[in-house]
Amino acid sequence: MSSSSNDILILAREEAFKDFSYFDEETAPVNICKPVPLQPLKPTSAIIIIGYIPENASRFSVNLTCKTPGNIALHFNPRLDRGYIVRNTKVRGSWDDEETCSPAGSSGCIFRRNTYVHITIFCTNNAFQIAVNGEHFCAFSYRMPLEEIITLEVNGTIEDVRTRQLNLFVYPDLSICRPCRTLVLTVEEPLTDFLDVPITVDIGSEFRVGARLFITGRLKLLPHSFYVNLQKGKNIYPHPVIPLHLNPRFLYGNSAPYVVMNCWINGAWGHEERHQGHLSWMPGRDFLLIIRCEYEGYTIWLGNKMIGEFKHRLQSSITDTLRISGDIVLYQLSMSYV
Numbered sequence: 001m002s003s004s005s006n007d008i009l010i011l012a013r014e015e016a017f018k019d020f021s022y023f024d025e026e027t028a029p030v031n032i033c034k035p036v037p038l039q040p041l042k043p044t045s046a047i048i049i050i051g052y053i054p055e056n057a058s059r060f061s062v063n064l065t066c067k068t069p070g071n072i073a074l075h076f077n078p079r080l081d082r083g084y085i086v087r088n089t090k091v092r093g094s095w096d097d098e099e100t101c102s103p104a105g106s107s108g109c110i111f112r113r114n115t116y117v118h119i120t121i122f123c124t125n126n127a128f129q130i131a132v133n134g135e136h137f138c139a140f141s142y143r144m145p146l147e148e149i150i151t152l153e154v155n156g157t158i159e160d161v162r163t164r165q166l167n168l169f170v171y172p173d174l175s176i177c178r179p180c181r182t183l184v185l186t187v188e189e190p191l192t193d194f195l196d197v198p199i200t201v202d203i204g205s206e207f208r209v210g211a212r213l214f215i216t217g218r219l220k221l222l223p224h225s226f227y228v229n230l231q232k233g234k235n236i237y238p239h240p241v242i243p244l245h246l247n248p249r250f251l252y253g254n255s256a257p258y259v260v261m262n263c264w265i266n267g268a269w270g271h272e273e274r275h276q277g278h279l280s281w282m283p284g285r286d287f288l289l290i291i292r293c294e295y296e297g298y299t300i301w302l303g304n305k306m307i308g309e310f311k312h313r314l315q316s317s318i319t320d321t322l323r324i325s326g327d328i329v330l331y332q333l334s335m336s337y338v
Contacts, residue, residue, distance in 0.1 A: 012114055013052050013160065022118035022133055024048055024176070027162035035065060035151035039165055042146060044237075045123040046168045048176070049154060051161040053080070055114045060156030062119065066148040068092070073144050074121070074128055078103060078111045085111075089143045101138055110137065116160075122171045124237045129171055136172050136198065136236060171237040185322060190214075190334035197226075198325035200234050205335060207319040211293040215324070216332040221284045225249040226326025228291070230319040231264075239264060240321070243314040244298050246291070248281065250327075257281070259300070261310040275308035286331070 017023075027050055030036050038047070041064075049062055061077040070093035077086040080103075088098040103111050110132045111117060120131040127141045154161050168176070185191055186204040205211075207230060215228065227247040231240040242264035250257045258276040262269050280302060281287055290301040297311040324330065 009054070012055065016052060016115050020116035020118075022050070023116075024050060024118065024162070024164065026166075027164045029160070029162050030154070032154045032158070032161050035153050036163060038064075038150060038152055040147065041123050041149050043123055043125050044167045044169055045146075045165065046171075046173075046176075047121045047152060047163065047165050049119045049121075049152075049161065049163045050116065051154065051158040052116050053111060053113055054157060054159055057113050057157035060154070060158040062121070063153040063155065064121070064149045065151045065153055066144065067150055068148065070094075071144065071148065073142070073146075073149050074140060076119075076121070076130065076140075080111055080113065085138075087138070087140045091144075096143060099140065110135070120176060122168060122237065124171070129236055131172055131176075134176075136200070138198070139236075168237075170235055172234070185333055185335055187335050187337060190332050192332050195330035195333065197328060197330060198323070199330065201322040201324075201333065202234075203230075203320055203322055203335070205337075207293060207316050209293055209295050209316070210337045211316070212336045212338065213291040213322070214332070214334045214336070215289040215291075215330070216286070216334075217289075217328045217330045218286050219250075219281050219283050220327040220329065223250040223281075223283055223327035225251075226324070226328045228289070229321075229323040230291070230316070231321050231323060232318045234321050234323075239267070241265065241314065241318065243312070243316055243319055244291070244310060245269075246300060246310075250281070250283075259308055261300075261308060263310075263313045265314055270313060273308075273310060280305070 027048055058081040059079040061075060063072050064074040065072050072090035075088045084100050085103050086098050086100055089096045118133050122129040123146055127139045129139050130137050181194060182202060183191055183194060184202040184204045225247060227245060229242050230244040231242040233240045245262045247260040258274050261273045288303050292299045293316050297309055299306055300308045
């Protein structure tokens with residue numbers, strides 16, 4: 001590479017750094033050719049990685065590697081050349097079943113060439129929670145114990161990598177994860193923009209008897225599941241109180257599609273209720289899902305057909321947050337009262 005070409009690349013990186021608003025001064029530079037030793041991980045442990053994605057980037061990976069040779073507890077692999085992100089584990093040198101997702105976020109594609117990126121990997125009791133550039137992005141359930149993990153590896157086309165390890169007692173921690181916008185749902189106006197899933201929305205009106213929540217969207221082509229939470233607070237950790245957890249499941253082993261309803265109360269899931277035989281969702285098709293808050297409980301409607309009901313176990317009025325995640329595309333969220 002000529003010196004002038006090298007100068008151009010250095011200048012591009014400097015300009016990208018000027019535009020980067022998530023720099024963490026406590027991170028330290030690392031040599032990505034070598035594994036980075038980690039302190040023992042436990043729930044509340046967090047790892048921050050910052051790096052520059054150059055103009056020629058095709059893909060990079062962040063790996064949490066284990067004591068047992070050939071084991072990787074978390075493989076987080078943005079593939080810019082393919083337009084998706086892979087999450088997986090490796091057991092004794094063989095890859096397990098991979099999970100893939102789109103790299104879209106509330107501000108567009110979250111991994112872009114010629115930009116810096118900030119990644120937080122947070123450990124809960126049962127899953128890694130991953131935030132990118134201030135926004136919670138995805139989760140990955142543990143497939144091997146946290147105690148096995150000993151090093152961090154960063155590979156691929158990413159430069160100027162810096163990292164640090166710390167403990168967080170709230171996730172997302174707003175001092176580290178600063179969302180670029182807050183969405184508020186009220187009866188006055190539906191939400192139609194910035195509805196990339198997973199999504200967390202403030203409910204700006206009291207969710208009381210007579211409230212109606214309308215969710216318009218499309219089921220993805222090969223849906224596994226999605227969920228809608230009516231909850232108190234935005235935290236993922238500690239776990240929020242959830243008066244209603246609505247979880248349609250489509251590809252769960254050999255089971256026919258069904259809907260799970262539950263609530264999170266007193267630090268645990270309550271008794272799960274399953275509703276079967278009412279799922280007329282079609283992969284790739286639009287739907288209108290309606291949650292009605294009635295005197296005795298919630299009724300759930302798909303278009304003009306009721307597909308289930310769930311008796312109140314908590315006061316609906318404590319709900320101040322709507323969280324939606326999974327295999328759907330959202331078009332509109334709206335609320336009304338009767």
